[in-house]
Amino acid sequence: MGQHDFSGQSAVVTGSSRGIGAAIAVELARCGARLTLTGRDNAALTDVARAVETASGIRPAVVVCDLREARTARMVVDAAMTAHGRLDILVNNAGATKRGDFLTLTDADFLDGFALKFHGAVRMTQAAWPHLVTSQGKLVNIVGIGSLTPAKDFTIGGPVNSALINFTKAIADRGLSDGVRVNAVNPGHIVTDRLRRRVEALAKAEGITYAEAEERSRHEHGILRFGSSEEIAHLVAFLCSDRATYIHGSTIEIDGGATKGL
Numbered sequence: 001m002g003q004h005d006f007s008g009q010s011a012v013v014t015g016s017s018r019g020i021g022a023a024i025a026v027e028l029a030r031c032g033a034r035l036t037l038t039g040r041d042n043a044a045l046t047d048v049a050r051a052v053e054t055a056s057g058i059r060p061a062v063v064v065c066d067l068r069e070a071r072t073a074r075m076v077v078d079a080a081m082t083a084h085g086r087l088d089i090l091v092n093n094a095g096a097t098k099r100g101d102f103l104t105l106t107d108a109d110f111l112d113g114f115a116l117k118f119h120g121a122v123r124m125t126q127a128a129w130p131h132l133v134t135s136q137g138k139l140v141n142i143v144g145i146g147s148l149t150p151a152k153d154f155t156i157g158g159p160v161n162s163a164l165i166n167f168t169k170a171i172a173d174r175g176l177s178d179g180v181r182v183n184a185v186n187p188g189h190i191v192t193d194r195l196r197r198r199v200e201a202l203a204k205a206e207g208i209t210y211a212e213a214e215e216r217s218r219h220e221h222g223i224l225r226f227g228s229s230e231e232i233a234h235l236v237a238f239l240c241s242d243r244a245t246y247i248h249g250s251t252i253e254i255d256g257g258a259t260k261g262l
């Protein structure tokens with residue numbers, strides 16, 4: 001059993017086939033929640049589904065889908081309702097925005113970044129909202145510290161994340177009257193496939209080892225270490241718990257001190 005009790009509650013975590021989303025799904029399951037998992041990679045989802053079932057003893061619903069497609073959100077929410085009969089927690093986590101030299105990024109790259117992380121989250125929220133109102137549930141958006149600190153090689157992810165923080169605040173205000181608690185989490189540099197790929201690319205570009213690239217990257221970001229997906233998952237579980245009922249409309253950085261500004 002995890003630190004919180006979500007027995008009888010149902011949770012949807014988008015982008016839960018790996019990384020931060022998979023860790024959140026397993027942590028919520030450890031706390032007794034019934035899960036609905038989403039992603040495009042069926043094999044990876046099967047592995048996470050097994051871990052979730054081991055954690056809670058309850059088989060999760062799994063929806064293999066591309067959240068950039070407009071019709072997908074309703075499909076995911078319908079699957080959660082069919083499997084578990086209710087919806088108490090929505091975690092909008094799925095996201096993948098291309099980094100790189102601004103002048104090499106295409107129109108399609110920008111549209112793609114917004115399609116998944118921004119529009120995907122907005123559509124999921126719209127589809128889930130009536131059920132969250134019924135359960136007086138919780139919504140957590142996984143965003144990223146690029147929302148606060150713009151960077152020249154992150155001209156898609158930064159604006160997408162800032163837009164999602166703005167949306168979080170707006171929908172949190174609605175949540176006050178509708179009885180849905182809404183917050184956002186801003187991870188810093190968390191060890192997942194995405195971060196490993198970035199360190200690998202730096203090592204290759206500079207002709208240094210992976211360990212040297214990791215050290216250089218930590219130094220550049222002004223942090224002592226990278227974070228883990230489990231650390232993000234613990235924060236999300238806390239935010240969804242009864243210990244956090246006065247936290248509403250907040251964006252919480254969990255970045256090992258990477259954000260230096262106010």
Ligand SMILES: NC(=O)c1ccc[n+]([C@@H]2O[C@H](COP(=O)([O-])OP(=O)(O)OC[C@H]3O[C@@H](n4cnc5c(N)ncnc54)[C@H](OP(=O)(O)O)[C@@H]3O)[C@@H](O)[C@H]2O)c1
Pocket residue numbers: 014015016017018019020021038039040041042044065066067068093094095096097116117142143144145186187188189190191192193194195
């Ligand atoms: N890792 C970090 O350092 C960091 C820092 C700040 C913010 N974040 C944010 O945290 C979230 C999770 O990041 P992560 O590092 O765990 O990423 P990740 O390891 O790349 O996982 C991304 C998840 O999103 C899913 N996804 C990607 N494209 C999708 C699509 N078109 N339709 C449906 N699902 C899709 C992936 O599943 P499939 O591939 O199976 O589709 C996967 O489950 C993202 O929103 C990211 O921006 C991460």
